Amino acid sequence: MKILVPVKRVVDPDVKVRVKADGSGVDLANIKTSINPFDNIAVEEAVRLKEQGIATEVVVVSVGSTSSQETLRAALAIGADRGILVETDVDVQPLAVAKVLKALVDKEQPRLVIAGKQAVDDDANQTGQELAALLGWAQGTFVSKLVLQKPDADEITVSREIDGGLETLALKLPAVVTADLRLNEPRYATLPNVMKAKKKPLDVVKPADLGVDVASRLTTLKVSEPPNRKAGIIVADVAQLVEKLKNEAKVI
Numbered sequence: 001m002k003i004l005v006p007v008k009r010v011v012d013p014d015v016k017v018r019v020k021a022d023g024s025g026v027d028l029a030n031i032k033t034s035i036n037p038f039d040n041i042a043v044e045e046a047v048r049l050k051e052q053g054i055a056t057e058v059v060v061v062s063v064g065s066t067s068s069q070e071t072l073r074a075a076l077a078i079g080a081d082r083g084i085l086v087e088t089d090v091d092v093q094p095l096a097v098a099k100v101l102k103a104l105v106d107k108e109q110p111r112l113v114i115a116g117k118q119a120v121d122d123d124a125n126q127t128g129q130e131l132a133a134l135l136g137w138a139q140g141t142f143v144s145k146l147v148l149q150k151p152d153a154d155e156i157t158v159s160r161e162i163d164g165g166l167e168t169l170a171l172k173l174p175a176v177v178t179a180d181l182r183l184n185e186p187r188y189a190t191l192p193n194v195m196k197a198k199k200k201p202l203d204v205v206k207p208a209d210l211g212v213d214v215a216s217r218l219t220t221l222k223v224s225e226p227p228n229r230k231a232g233i234i235v236a237d238v239a240q241l242v243e244k245l246k247n248e249a250k251v252i
Ligand code: AMP
Pocket: 005, 006, 007, 008, 009, 036, 038, 039, 061, 062, 063, 064, 092, 094, 097, 114, 115, 116, 117, 118, 119, 120, 122, 123, 124, 125, 126, 127, 128
């Protein structure tokens, strides 16, 4: 069973971003980037399935600029077998990514796609769902447990994190699954594996080679910083706290 894992290059979640002075976006010059954390979890899950003898090949795909090759190499260092960069300088939106992934699924014929539940830069949470819709495949989103019994299974069981509990679903394969935080704890890539990853195959194609137009359909009107929080106060006692909650905050 071949598994396809889309991985996005995002601003490192530990970096504090700054909004450009003209409000046109976030200043990305010389900023540290990394693999989207949920995609790291997705790669780890696919690699574990390969180690269990269930998956035969793990293919990682990124849609983005040349620099996304680093992101693919990071996924190859965790244990993926092969990378595909769909190279474009367009700031791609989820529907464009889903169309690119659909074209690659048609070509590569995986039986399972494991994506991240969302990219932590735009927080769109759309690509996996859109891909499943374009393919007409089953989907399991926000997955915190995935059970695949054997390579030729025609069903996969997933647990989904929903409000107040877990929902367990059986999905007919082929399917699209999106990884939530608790699915696993990704390993750190060892130095030998980082070195090995440099030699793994990585193809570069353009969206037009796949017949996909990735032109933007949305225009960003304005990006602004969240308002500064007001300073807090220390109250003398519970009576004063209740009085302030009642008369100032008006929440009780
Ligand atoms: P989003 O819908 O943008 O929140 O992204 C959800 C998931 O789709 C991510 O966690 C990735 O697995 C995948 N994805 C989104 N954008 C890209 C991209 N440019 N290249 C590869 N995968 C992507």
